[in-house]
Amino acid sequence: MTSRGSLTGFGLFIAFLVAVPFAAANEYELRLFMLFLIYAVIALGLNILVGLAGLVSLGQAGLFALGAYTGAILATRAGFDLITASISAIVIASLFGALLAYPTVRVRGVYLAVVTIAFGLIVENAAIEWQGLTGGPMGITSIPKPTLFGIPLTGYRYYAVLAVVLVVVAAVTHNLKRSKYGRAMLAVSQSETAARSLGINATGTRTLAFVISAATAGLAGVLYAFLNSYISPDIFTFSDSIRFLLMVIFGGAGTTTGALIGAFILTYLPEYLQQLQYWQKFAYGLLLALVMFVLPLGVFGTAVHLWRRWRPSPRSVNASEGLPIEQALGLTGDPKQRLATELVAQGLTVRFGGLTALNDVSLRVRPADIHALIGPNGAGKSTFVNTITGFYTPDSGRFELSGVPLDGLSPHAIAREGMARTFQNTELFGGMTVLENVMAGYQHRFTYSILDAALRTPRFLREEEDCRRAAIGLLEFVGLTDYGNEVARFLPFGLQRRLEIARALAPAPRLLLLDEPAAGLTVHEIDELDRMIRRISSLGISVLLIEHHVDLIMSVADQVTVLDYGTVIASDTPDEVQRDPRVIEAYFGGSAAIHKVAS
Numbered sequence: 101m102t103s104r105g106s107l108t109g110f111g112l113f114i115a116f117l118v119a120v121p122f123a124a125a126n127e128y129e130l131r132l133f134m135l136f137l138i139y140a141v142i143a144l145g146l147n148i149l150v151g152l153a154g155l156v157s158l159g160q161a162g163l164f165a166l167g168a169y170t171g172a173i174l175a176t177r178a179g180f181d182l183i184t185a186s187i188s189a190i191v192i193a194s195l196f197g198a199l200l201a202y203p204t205v206r207v208r209g210v211y212l213a214v215v216t217i218a219f220g221l222i223v224e225n226a227a228i229e230w231q232g233l234t235g236g237p238m239g240i241t242s243i244p245k246p247t248l249f250g251i252p253l254t255g256y257r258y259y260a261v262l263a264v265v266l267v268v269v270a271a272v273t274h275n276l277k278r279s280k281y282g283r284a285m286l287a288v289s290q291s292e293t294a295a296r297s298l299g300i301n302a303t304g305t306r307t308l309a310f311v312i313s314a315a316t317a318g319l320a321g322v323l324y325a326f327l328n329s330y331i332s333p334d335i336f337t338f339s340d341s342i343r344f345l346l347m348v349i350f351g352g353a354g355t356t357t358g359a360l361i362g363a364f365i366l367t368y369l370p371e372y373l374q375q376l377q378y379w380q381k382f383a384y385g386l387l388l389a390l391v392m393f394v395l396p397l398g399v400f401g402t403a404v405h406l407w408r409r410w411r412p413s414p415r416s417v418n419a420s421e422g423l424p425i426e427q428a429l430g431l432t433g434d435p436k437q438r439l440a441t442e443l444v445a446q447g448l449t450v451r452f453g454g455l456t457a458l459n460d461v462s463l464r465v466r467p468a469d470i471h472a473l474i475g476p477n478g479a480g481k482s483t484f485v486n487t488i489t490g491f492y493t494p495d496s497g498r499f500e501l502s503g504v505p506l507d508g509l510s511p512h513a514i515a516r517e518g519m520a521r522t523f524q525n526t527e528l529f530g531g532m533t534v535l536e537n538v539m540a541g542y543q544h545r546f547t548y549s550i551l552d553a554a555l556r557t558p559r560f561l562r563e564e565e566d567c568r569r570a571a572i573g574l575l576e577f578v579g580l581t582d583y584g585n586e587v588a589r590f591l592p593f594g595l596q597r598r599l600e601i602a603r604a605l606a607p608a609p610r611l612l613l614l615d616e617p618a619a620g621l622t623v624h625e626i627d628e629l630d631r632m633i634r635r636i637s638s639l640g641i642s643v644l645l646i647e648h649h650v651d652l653i654m655s656v657a658d659q660v661t662v663l664d665y666g667t668v669i670a671s672d673t674p675d676e677v678q679r680d681p682r683v684i685e686a687y688f689g690g691s692a693a694i695h696k697v698a699s
């Protein structure tokens with residue numbers, strides 16, 4: 101949604117919140133609406149985890165309970181007011197959220213769901229058994245009415261507080277979604293490997309998503325405890341966790357409006373279905389199943405989908421808004437003076453069980469050179485790339501970029517040192533647009549903080565605009581501005597390869613690794629690739645080109661290193677390498693010149 105669309109939406113929502121107390125016929129109706137406000141806070145936080153980071157939590161009721169019990173205990177025993185109790189609840193729930201994120205280092209999908217279910221059950225059980233603290237099955241009664249700066253918050257005053265909290269949470273989560281944080285979460289969920297190669301810390305990103313969803317659940321918990329004046333373990337069960345998850349999916353995961361709609365429907369639906377008495381749960385389940393079957397994108401998600409089909413946004417972005425390539429890459433001064441980066445790898449050995457994929461490989465890419473790495477299938481080229489980008493750990497050897505040792509660093513840390521790559525099998529963020537893919541590559545060039553993003557400060561707006569214009573400049577560089585708003589997975593294959601190059605350039609790398617960029621391209625596309633590689637090198641960026649396409653190598657490479665069975669058998673100029681008998685032997689059993697057979 102555009103900024104103007106978001107502002108209009110927020111304006112309407114605030115007007116709705118102001119009107120509700122006047123429209124509510126009695127206290128019961130107002131209280132039910134207040135419950136919706138609290139559940140919506142949970143749904144908005146969970147929406148970040150599910151809709152952006154692509155992770156599932158079925159333990160949200162546990163975090164809700166943690167917030168509620170923290171608030172209730174501190175208010176009844178230590179006289180905390182609404183603000184201090186809320187801050188404490190947010191801190192405690194966030195800590196547990198970070199703890200819950202830890203398993204994502206190892207498990208995802210259904211296994212992660214089981215971990216979160218277990219967490220919810222543990223909290224529920226602790227609430228029952230830890231009687232001294234929680235009151236056991238009877239719970240905590242007589243929670244004092246909340247106060248704010250000494251003012252008691254009863255009736256409409258508490259409603260106003262809940263409404264303000266919801267608007268703030270909605271605005272903050274919406275803003276985070278449209279910042280580098282939201283983009284990083286989407287990127288990690290769509291291709292963790294590509295995200296890490298762009299300098300995105302995948303574990304940190306997932307932890308942030310968990311912490312946001314936990315903090316909002318904790319905050320909702322304390323608000324609930326003060327609303328109810330009474331809490332007990334049976335309020336925070338597994339079925340509540342399912343309901344919270346359903347709110348997000350039912351509304352349309354990934355959208356703020358969807359989370360609000362989902363929370364609204366799933367707060368009111370069970371209440372209205374109570375009239376059906378014994379059939380209540382049956383009708384509830386049937387309705388949910390039917391709606392999800394008919395609208396798999398959720399209520400709002402489907403509406404957005406239909407709207408976009410009816411009113412598709414223009415496919416192209418305005419090329420005139422793009423920065424010139426030098427500016428897009430943050431390059432200043434004369435390329436010759438910039439003298440780019442040197443990669444030095446020494447004695448790299450990588451073994452997979454009994455197989456030695458790299459055997460004491462040394463290689464030097466000189467500043468601003470185009471250095472080709474070639475070899476027959478299975479020679480170890482991709483293993484070399486995966487090793488120097490941190491995805492594989494070498495058994496021995498070292499490598500450095502312009503004197504900075506990189507071995508032992510994680511892929512995202514290596515990327516931040518100036519190494520970027522493309523992938524043999526393209527690894528785009530398929531569900532994001534072409535422009536968003538490139539903007540995701542800009543990630544570690546931003547300096548704004550999470551607070552800047554939440555508040556949309558001038559610094560945030562300035563940097564985001566710079567990023568957008570740089571991304572358009574990069575799309576112009578690879579000839580993709582006509583496809584800027586297209587969803588990346590719908591691009592033809594040849595254009596996907598180009599997009600990967602634009603995205604790899606977005607972090608402003610000093611060394612670019614291209615892993616078989618010509619694979620699957622037409623002759624015309626290979627000619628364009630040839631020109632693009634030369635242009636990249638002329639900007640002062642060193643290029644390591646892994647390729648089978650011999651014509652391309654002989655045309656662009658300054659140096660060629662040949663691998664065979666994990667061992668370097670030659671490293672020289674293209675002409676020399678072509679004549680090297682060991683190379684001819686490795687490729688063709690000594691029978692022909694390289695280009696005749698391989699091209």
Ligand SMILES: Nc1ncnc2c1ncn2[C@@H]1O[C@H](COP(=O)(O)OP(=O)(O)OP(=O)(O)O)[C@@H](O)[C@H]1O
Pocket residue numbers: 452455457475476477478479480481482483484524
């Ligand atoms: N993760 C892995 N686990 C086990 N073996 C691997 C792994 N990655 C690569 N290998 C093996 O290491 C050897 C080198 O593979 P690599 O993919 O690096 O070769 P390549 O030169 O890139 O080949 P191609 O040109 O076909 O891509 C192969 O025998 C391969 O099967």
